[in-house]
Amino acid sequence: MPEQQQVLVTGGAGYIGSHVCVSLIEAxxxxxxxxxxxxxxxxxxxxxxxxxxVRPPVYAVDIRDEQRLGEVFAAHDIKAVMxxxxxxxxxxxxxLPLEYHGNNVGGSITLFRVMEQHxxxxxxxxxxxxxxxxxxxxxxxxxxxxxxTNPYGRTKLIVEDILRDMSAAPDAQWNTTLLRxxxxxxxxxxxxxxxxxAGIPNNLVPFIAQVAVGNLPYLKVFGSDYDTRDGxxxxxxxHVVDLAAGHVAALEQLFQVAPECRVYNLGTGTGYSVLEVxxxxxxxxxxxxxxxxxxxxPGDIAQCFADPELAWEQLGWRTRRDLKQMMEDTWxxxxxxxxxxxxxxx
Ligand code: NAD
Ligand code: UDP
Numbered sequence: 001m002p003e004q005q006q007v008l009v010t011g012g013a014g015y016i017g018s019h020v021c022v023s024l025i026e027a028x029x030x031x032x033x034x035x036x037x038x039x040x041x042x043x044x045x046x047x048x049x050x051x052x053x054v055r056p057p058v059y060a061v062d063i064r065d066e067q068r069l070g071e072v073f074a075a076h077d078i079k080a081v082m083x084x085x086x087x088x089x090x091x092x093x094x095x096l097p098l099e100y101h102g103n104n105v106g107g108s109i110t111l112f113r114v115m116e117q118h119x120x121x122x123x124x125x126x127x128x129x130x131x132x133x134x135x136x137x138x139x140x141x142x143x144x145x146x147x148x149t150n151p152y153g154r155t156k157l158i159v160e161d162i163l164r165d166m167s168a169a170p171d172a173q174w175n176t177t178l179l180r181x182x183x184x185x186x187x188x189x190x191x192x193x194x195x196x197x198a199g200i201p202n203n204l205v206p207f208i209a210q211v212a213v214g215n216l217p218y219l220k221v222f223g224s225d226y227d228t229r230d231g232x233x234x235x236x237x238x239h240v241v242d243l244a245a246g247h248v249a250a251l252e253q254l255f256q257v258a259p260e261c262r263v264y265n266l267g268t269g270t271g272y273s274v275l276e277v278x279x280x281x282x283x284x285x286x287x288x289x290x291x292x293x294x295x296x297x298p299g300d301i302a303q304c305f306a307d308p309e310l311a312w313e314q315l316g317w318r319t320r321r322d323l324k325q326m327m328e329d330t331w332x333x334x335x336x337x338x339x340x341x342x343x344x345x346x
Contacts, residue, residue, distance in 0.1 A: 006030045006076050007251065008120075010063050010111060011084030012056070013040035015195040016126065016184055016240060018048055020082060022193070023244035025052040029251070032076050034069065035085065036062040039198060041341040047192040063107040066114060073118040080122035080254060081115060082247060083108065086155070089202055090130070090299070093152035104155035108162065121173045122254050123163070124247060127180045129236070129267070129304055131157045138271070139307035142180070142263050149299060160263075167261035175259040177250045182236035182267030182306050184243050186326040187333035194333030195240075196340030204274060205237070205326075208281050209334035211289055219289060221274050223296035228303055232274035236267040236305035239321035239329070249317035267306025268319045277323070284327035285335075 007024060011017045012033030018040075021031040025048070033045060033056055042058070049055045057076065061068045063085050072078075086104040087093065093100040108125075115121060132140050133147035148154045166174045185205040187194030200216070201207040210216045224231040246266045272280070278289050312318045321329075337343075 004028070004030055005079045006032050008032050008034060008072070008076070008078045008081040009084065010034050010081065011040075011086065012058070013037060013042060013044045014084055016181075016243060017082075017084040018044040018193045019188060019240045019244040020084070020247050021045070021048045021056055022051050022188060023241070023248050024251075025054045025056065027248045031056045032072065032078060033058045034061045034063060034072055036060065039087070041196070043341045044193055051188065051190055051192055063111050064103070066110050069111065069114045070117065073114055073120065078118065078120050080124070080251060081111070081120060082124045082251070083111060084126045086126070088152065090150050090152045091202060093150055093155070097151040100151045100155050104152075105158050108159045112162070112166070121175055121259070123174070123176045124250050124254065125159060125163060125176065125178050127156050127160055127178045127263075128153065129180050129182045129265070129306065131160065131180060132304070134301045135304065138303055138305050139269060140265065140304065141307045142265055142310055164261050167259065173259050174261070175254055175257070176261045177254060178261065178263040179246065179250060180263065180265050181243060182238050182265070182304070184240045185237045186239040186241065186321065186329045188241060189329055189332070191329075191332035191336040194330070194337065196337070204235075204277060205281075205330055208278060208289055209330050212281065212285050212287050212331065213334050213338045215338070217290070219278065219291040220294035221278075221291050222294055222300060224293040225296075226302040228273055230273050230275050233300055234271035234273050234303035234305065236269070236271050237277065237323060237326055238267050238319055239326045242319040242321050246311065246315065246317045249311075249315040253315055262314075264311040264315065265306040265308055266311060267308050269306055269308045271303055271305035272323055277327075280323045281327045281331065284324060285331045
């Protein structure tokens with residue numbers, strides 16, 4: 001029974017982690033949060049408390065710190081781990097590859113070692129559709145070959161490979177689920193938690209939201225000559241609350257199945273172009289979003305969207321929120337928190 005089962009959530013103050021904490025609490029689990037706040041604010045967890053009425057245990061700990069991580073495991077009866085902690089900016093990873101490997105790969109190895117020491121071998125790992133590289137066709141199935149094109153993507157694939165190796169070892173008891181996210185966007189419908197990138201956003205939807213709120217002058221549309229319906233890039237945007245529900249479904253499965261390493265796409269199965277997203281955001285906010293067509297961004301692909309059927313068949317999970325709701329919820333969050341968590345009262 002899930003009641004009161006404690007689940008360690010690394011990176012639980014971050015964008016996805018904070019939404020997953022809400023979903024875990026609502027499903028009857030107790031998230032135990034570990035975060036070094038390198039890309040997040042503790043106030044996000046105050047907001048989780050405000051939404052759920054529950055204050056999860058929180059530790060300001062870096063997952064690379066084996067001793068302090070061990071103390072967290074010693075203080076709690078952890079049954080499973082959801083591993084979100086890591087660095088995630090593709091561009092930055094090309095200039096800071098050692099940081100990315102040290103944190104994402106090194107940190108994961110330390111976490112897995114501490115888990116072994118405490119006999120915890122159930123894990124859900126945040127992977128990414130970036131491991132598919134430029135796929136030969138869409139929609140993308142989990143069986144498609146992986147081919148990474150940047151250090152960030154490589155760290156995800158390396159950790160996936162480590163987990164596959166651990167599961168394949170003789171007498172292995174590791175029970176792991178690799179979730180490959182497509183493009184998480186949106187925010188909790190309360191407008192209390194959402195995505196709060198440091199500096200100028202790299203991703204499309206947070207960039208549009210900051211144009212809408214007046215922090216940035218206009219959007220550059222990277223590439224208008226792709227072989228897509230309007231020439232702009234097509235992606236599978238998934239509401240972060242649907243993504244969080246996918247994690248709870250994967251966790252519930254983890255408690256019922258024999259140890260192995262499985263992988264699921266978490267996406268909607270539908271792709272939208274940059275211009276379609278701009279239009280949907282304008283409709284949701286009632287604001288015009290100024291934009292200019294610009295050259296392609298190096299490394300970008302034309303289109304990427306999931307075949308989400310495996311998650312539906314095996315987890316009984318599929319997305320419920322459409323692009324309109326993604327944009328409405330993004331706008332509510334951004335409007336209520338124009339400077340993210342920095343200036344807002346908790
Ligand atoms: P995020 O940056 O908001 O959250 C990551 C959290 O991990 C932050 O709170 C950060 O402070 C923390 N962290 C980083 N290094 C740490 C360390 N060494 N010790 C402890 N805490 C640490 O990012 P997010 O968007 O919530 O992403 C969560 C995970 O999902 C990441 O692993 C990311 O690579 C993966 N992912 C994200 C996306 C996306 O578009 N957001 C897509 C695919 C995969
Ligand atoms: N994009 C854009 N302008 C921006 C940021 C992104 O036109 O300022 C485009 C990008 O080229 C891609 C889509 O929006 O086609 C989604 O980009 P994002 O960085 O959000 O996600 P990813 O590239 O990881 O799929």
